[in-house]
Amino acid sequence: MVTTIDNVYSADVSLNAHGADWCRWVIENLERACDPLDMYDRMVEKVWGRTQAIAALDAGMVLTGRNVDWKPSAPVLPQTDLVRITDRDISILARSEAPRAALFDGLLTQIECQELISFAFDRGLKQSGVVDDETGDNIEHQARTSTSVSLKRGETPLIAALEERLSLLTGWPADRAEGLQVLRYQPGQQYKPHFDAFRPDQAGGRRHLERGGQRVATTVIYLSTPIGGGETAFPTSSLKFKPRSGGAVFFHDLDPLGRIEPSSLHAGNPVTEGEKIVATYWQRESVFI
Ligand SMILES: O=C(O)CCC(=O)C(=O)O
Structure with missing residues (x-):
């Protein structure tokens, strides 16, 4: 398979949670320097779960080289039960x-x-x-x-x-x-x-x-x-x-x-x-x- 920007992004599970169009939307908007807080609201209003939206934006911020400290820190629970x-x-x-x-x-x-x-x-x-x-x-x-x-x-x-x-x-x-x-x-x-x-x-x-x-x-x-x-x-x-x-x-x-x-x-x-x-x-x- 040829590695393209598109399939690198869509290989990221969190970015791809709602398909390729959404994945592209996240990346393109981050590249255009859109405010991730507005993007989060938009995503949750549509089909994204809150945790999913955060994970996708986190991944997108890293991939597009933007500031990863885009949201306030908060207590976090362990992943395991x-x-x-x-x-x-x-x-x-x-x-x-x-x-x-x-x-x-x-x-x-x-x-x-x-x-x-x-x-x-x-x-x-x-x-x-x-x-x-x-x-x-x-x-x-x-x-x-x-x-x-x-x-x-x-x-x-x-x-x-x-x-x-x-x-x-x-x-x-x-x-x-x-x-x-x-x-x-x-x-x-x-x-x-x-x-x-x-x-x-x-x-x-x-x-x-x-x-x-x-x-x-x-x-x-x-x-x-x-x-x-x-x-x-x-x-x-x-x-x-x-x-x-x-x-x-x-x-x-x-x-x-x-x-x-x-x-x-x-x-x-x-x-x-x-x-x-x-x-x-x-x-x-x-x-x-
Ligand atoms: O008693 C509870 O279950 C809730 C207590 C509570 O709401 C509080 O202390 O803010």
Whole structure:
């Protein structure tokens, strides 16, 4: 076979995911110095999956000699579904494209869950709050009826080990994260649909952005298994994760281009029986002090 520019490009699996015409479209537009962010939107609007579009643009940027740092960096999950992190095997039981989410198992042992719950309860839980749009203060709101406590990063050896585990699992530095927030939901308690990312168009959101930048990803770590209800639910896709102690759900708060991801809208469904206890871990764009 004669090697032509066309068949070199189309030999790239990611560029060729939707056939030769699309492959050519990507390369030609990159060669014309089009903005890859606009191209991404166009591709996803048509036939491309988000991950596919990113991979094709990444490959195209390399092949056309353009700047490969075209999108913000973000936590990344391992490709394989079983990963050995320090002393344990963590499984990825399920993945989703929209929201870009993954369900982990084996992040904590049952003993570790108990230790974290006891520590948080000893520190004392108070009525949970939400960020006030205008002031950025934490205010009580009927949308969030759990009780909670905010812990410091590395506050105990177990917390430090868990943060290290999450950092290794997602390839994101442990100092680019808030301290864990432990939440307790009793029957009837819930957190109605909301985004975790801060709104840059609101004064309250901007106040939080000054400290460590945007929230880039959330991990909800399940410390108990409620008998009924309490799913972490994503209403735009009808995806629901059932809490199981020791497991966790990870999801990106931003789209691959750093904008608030519409499908990251999520809720903690009302607990109907038993008790749900979680620790929420928010990763930030930059170092959080
Ligand atoms: O409780 C859950 O399942 C979700 C918690 C949550 O939405 C949050 O802390 O932002």
